[in-house]
Amino acid sequence: MSDRAIPRALVMLLITAAAVVTLAGIKAIDTIVGPVVLALVLTIAVSPIRAWLTRRHAPGWLVVAVPLAVVIVGLLGMVAVLTVAVVQMAVLVPGYSNQFNKLVADAQSWAAAHGIAPQVSKALRSFDPGKIFEFAQGLLSSVLGVVSSLLLIVILLLAMSLDAPVISRIMSAASAERPAITTALTTFAHKTRRYLLVSTIFGLICAALDVVGLYVLHVPLPLLWGVVALITNYIPNIGFVIGLVPPALLALLTGGIRAMILVVIVYMVINIVVQSFIQPKFLGDAVGLSTTVTFLSLIIWATVLGPLGALLAIPLTLLTRALFIDSDPGAKWSGAFVSGEIPSERPRS
Structure with missing residues (x-):
């Protein structure tokens, strides 16, 4: 008589409980x-x-x-x-x-x-x-x-930095015996670098344009708000809104409602055009996370680690995916739900 498989609902419940305990510990x-x-x-x-x-x-x-x-x-x-x-x-x-x-x-x-x-x-x-x-x-x-x-x-x-060369040699040596985990971690590192590079380049573009717009509108401390715009560019989905609030409020105090509306329009035009239409074409599949997962990761990591968690939401989620999904060859459909992409099937003979 074969052993009964553990009910899938119980497995999901145990996974959820383990995740909650882990996040509470973090x-x-x-x-x-x-x-x-x-x-x-x-x-x-x-x-x-x-x-x-x-x-x-x-x-x-x-x-x-x-x-x-x-x-x-x-x-x-x-x-x-x-x-x-x-x-x-x-x-x-x-x-x-x-x-x-x-x-x-x-x-x-x-x-x-x-x-x-x-x-x-x-x-x-x-x-x-x-x-x-x-x-x-x-x-x-x-x-x-x-x-x-x-x-x-x-x-x-x-x-x-001192351990990095040793870790690289260990990863190379382990690739033959543990190909799944080494590939997953290598992919995590590659996607993290590409995400940071693209986000930094377009963050600098948006920040420079925001500073110019704030100078033209005579909003005080435009350099500060440019740096804030660069930093908040790493926060997915809502970062641009967070960076908009302080200069908009200061514009309201210095120039009234008209100045605040102009600041909001300038930020919306610059950030929506760059981040919604241009940046995704260059970012491509660097992140490999669906929109829903990206937004949920922002909420979860910001709750667990505060503002630093919001800034690191994407790298943290990529690391979690590498450790628990990409390293398991049998979890390709779980990865599909996270990335929003249907895994390719092997051609039938």
Whole structure:
């Protein structure tokens, strides 16, 4: 008598329970997991530099030092720009209290003329310039928090850079005995690099155009909002909206509703045209994730790891897919649901 197979519903329930427990454990140590994943992604991003130096027979210390220096310079440059710009914003915002009060008075007058004064007054009471100033201070504290964790990220980058040549040799040696897992991890690294490259190029294009538009519209701190637009470009689906909110609110304070509408139009034209029509043609199948999976991954990883999880949502999902789906030859249909592509069938003889 053959053993009964485990019911599929029970298998799915166990998988779901294991996923929930795993995510809860990751969330409990998010201050460690976040920097580790960021260091891993950055190490993968500069691996072509390491490979190029290796092919040129560069000394071992140079193979480690050059990619590490590229990453550290990029991180420090971005943190420096954010720190200076946020300090400027913290000084600048309190000066717009008079404009804010005028906007409140205009809104109350309009509400009174349309018979909805009580509702509008109740909503406006939740806003005041002090809260905007507190928001600016909160941004500055967040940036300083990144600086404080930068040492851990740099140490992790150094360790991973030292281990990268050894890991490459281990992967090459293991490809004969464990072809599925090595292929899956190699594909993960390739897709992560391509995703970061394409996202960075088009993020820089969008950020530069946004900065020009904000300069033309006389919105304060355009460089800050350009850097924010570049960073939020890595957040799938909703990143552009997150990057739009601060300059739109500042345009409202400095130039009124007309200026805010113009900022919204400029951002929508630039970001929708570039990210919706041009970028997908270059990105192609680099990600290999369906739209639904991409959006769900954003929600899940942002809940587990916070803002860093939102930035790393795509690489984290690609890593999860590589470990649990692509490494299993029998899970091709599970991969099809994740990627939204029907797997090719072998031709019948």
